[in-house]
Amino acid sequence: MTDVKKPRRRPRSDGQRNRQQLLDVAKAAFTVGEVDIPLDEVARRAGVGIGTLYRHFPNRDALIEAVYRAELDRLAEAAPVLAAQHPPVEALRAWMRLFVDYIAAKQVIAPALNGLVGGTGALYAHSGDVLKAAVNSLVSAAIAAGEFRADIDPLDLLRALAGVSNFSAGPGWEGSAKRLVDILITGSRSSAS
Amino acid sequence: MTDVKKPRRRPRSDGQRNRQQLLDVAKAAFTVGEVDIPLDEVARRAGVGIGTLYRHFPNRDALIEAVYRAELDRLAEAAPVLAAQHPPVEALRAWMRLFVDYIAAKQVIAPALNGLVGGTGALYAHSGDVLKAAVNSLVSAAIAAGEFRADIDPLDLLRALAGVSNFSAGPGWEGSAKRLVDILITGSRSSAS
């Protein structure tokens, strides 16, 4: 019953190359706002056949997810680094701001996030976890240091942050988002009422 | 150049009836989670031809928007009522909780919200305004009463709230969302840090 892996052969080099090319093209398109780009077009730009695209990514969501996941992983990786460099609360604040910056710079996350939530939700199952773990560690540290109330749910903060990404249009958006980070931090402090 | 209106005739009754029927069917479908329901199916359930649907709503987004807008308007209307019944901060808290309840009860908003943000964005232009006005009045009152810091942007709170609607799956979600409301309120108080 155990899932046996028998990698009889090393994965083919052309396969990996094409896969990466597809991801690059897709990411580039999403970043420019072409969220609804036809998959045929993605394949064309990547210089591969449509069949190849579908072999690597069984459907549109799978492709978006792959792009999305890579970005989120990088964001999550920043958490431990920040935790090592700053006191708990400031580490959290810095991370949340990074989150905002990240969304502001690459439109990948926000648009990809939408249109997926309504779908299978399978994306969140994983990607959620990796981010969840990141905030979790930061918030736990703040609570352990007595800076945060013990009843703060890290997910709450993540949710609020994700919301901001939905509105990532409009001028002055970034500053607004960073103010929100401060509100959230302040509201979570143990000294607060 | 002024936009002249000459309603030579009263709008036809069957037209209005069909339009309403389409809205009802669509709302019902969305509420049950059938966000991707084919428009032919919507027309069929409403007992009208596909042509009729498209005359009333030029495309899918227009239909979703119409449903969505009606719901948001109702939510916005609650703001003045609550403001009359409670002191400023509590009115805001109550309204934000209503927001959460609303999302929890009817899945209309969350799924419809997604898949539209990535689109034309025209939806937010209006619907945003009506909600914006609602929160604005509540927050302004709280600031005027000296309960909130003067630099609080009502939109920040709205954004955070909208984010929660994205994660409206998973157990214990509602309680979590309400905790977030409290965090936001606490973080906005003038007494805080």
Next chain:
DNA sequence: GGATATACGGAGCATAACTCCGTTTAACAA
């Protein structure tokens, strides 16, 4: 160099969005 698993490509199918236009009907006036 031969065998074979692995990957490729793109024609073709299915589905769903959206258009077009001939037919029907509600509103109004005489």
Next chain:
DNA sequence: TTGTTAAACGGAGTTATGCTCCGTATATCC
């Protein structure tokens, strides 16, 4: 009530796009 007409209807047909299928090509390994 009946005639006129603007308004609305319906659904066949067009187009666009997601996705499948399978014969061909090639990287890997021996």
